[in-house]
Amino acid sequence: MAAVHHAPNPPALHSFESVDLLTDSLASFVVKAQKEAIDRKGRFTIALSGGSLPKMLKGLVGHTGVKWEHWQVFYADERVVPLDHPDSNHKLCMDELFSKVGIPKENVHAIDPSLADDLEELSDAYEKELIREFAQKDAARFPVFDLILLGMGPDGHTASLFPGHALLTEDDRWVAYIEDSPKPPPKRITLTYPVINHAARVAFVAAGEGKADMLTRVLDHPEEGLPSSRVKPVYPGQLYWFVDAPAAAKLELPPTEFKL
Numbered sequence: 178m179a180a181v182h183h184a185p186n187p188p189a190l191h192s193f194e195s196v197d198l199l200t201d202s203l204a205s206f207v208v209k210a211q212k213e214a215i216d217r218k219g220r221f222t223i224a225l226s227g228g229s230l231p232k233m234l235k236g237l238v239g240h241t242g243v244k245w246e247h248w249q250v251f252y253a254d255e256r257v258v259p260l261d262h263p264d265s266n267h268k269l270c271m272d273e274l275f276s277k278v279g280i281p282k283e284n285v286h287a288i289d290p291s292l293a294d295d296l297e298e299l300s301d302a303y304e305k306e307l308i309r310e311f312a313q314k315d316a317a318r319f320p321v322f323d324l325i326l327l328g329m330g331p332d333g334h335t336a337s338l339f340p341g342h343a344l345l346t347e348d349d350r351w352v353a354y355i356e357d358s359p360k361p362p363p364k365r366i367t368l369t370y371p372v373i374n375h376a377a378r379v380a381f382v383a384a385g386e387g388k389a390d391m392l393t394r395v396l397d398h399p400e401e402g403l404p405s406s407r408v409k410p411v412y413p414g415q416l417y418w419f420v421d422a423p424a425a426a427k428l429e430l431p432p433t434e435f436k437l
């Protein structure tokens with residue numbers, strides 16, 4: 178019998194009047210995803226971005242529903258700089274979140290450039306770390322994260338997937354590297370689309386009027402093919418957007434009420 182292919186679910190757009198409402202709702206959403214995952218399989222796998230995202234996770238600090246010991250944290254992308262460099266996405270997440278909560282150190286899977294001689298070795302090592310977490314690569318063609326949290330850059334990039342870059346068509350590797358990022362620093366490691374699009378949930382977070390023009394291009398005009406528009410989780414995966422009112426100001430797409 179021929180396999181039935183479902184079209185991806187349409188994105189759920191949640192728009193909030195203030196950044197505080199956004200961060201509180203985002204925290205409740207993450208905790209709900211965490212609870213469902215732990216109830217089902219005893220662990221919660223999440224990938225985080227850098228940039229403006231880590232600050233938006235402040236609602237998780239002190240949240241009584243978070244079971245940090247069950248989290249396995251990976252990075253959606255990393256800038257290839259020392260882990261204590263101000264550009265490091267891991268450092269941002271440590272400063273904004275992990276240094277303030279009781280997560281076991283070994284549950285945060287950093288991409289550490291000091292452990293590899295070159296970018297190929299670094300991305301291979303991170304792919305192997307994912308394989309250890311998500312079982313054999315051949316058994317599961319792609320890992321299924323419980324949740325991936327993404328940001329959207331001013332050029333529509335997400336993770337380290339930039340407009341017009343050859344990595345936009347990578348359909349085999351789980352983890353890839355680039356040496357020519359248009360946004361500094363130039364060397365980066367990133368999860369690929371097949372990994373992002375196999376997650377159970379992917380949520381973008383975008384706040385501020387500086388995101389408004391790009392947000393309408395990404396959500397109202399997906400035919401442009403900008404990197405953030407290419408995030409379309411495979412059915413039954415679900416895509417969410419958490420935005421504030423200034424970011425949503427120019428959108429035509431109607432918002433969906435946020436309900437847990």
Ligand SMILES: O=C1O[C@H](COP(=O)(O)O)[C@@H](O)[C@H](O)[C@H]1O
Pocket residue numbers: 226227228229230253254255256266327328329330331334335336337360
């Ligand atoms: O360089 C990066 O940029 C994106 C977007 O950052 P934002 O500050 O505009 O939210 C980020 O999601 C990614 O992790 C980072 O490496």
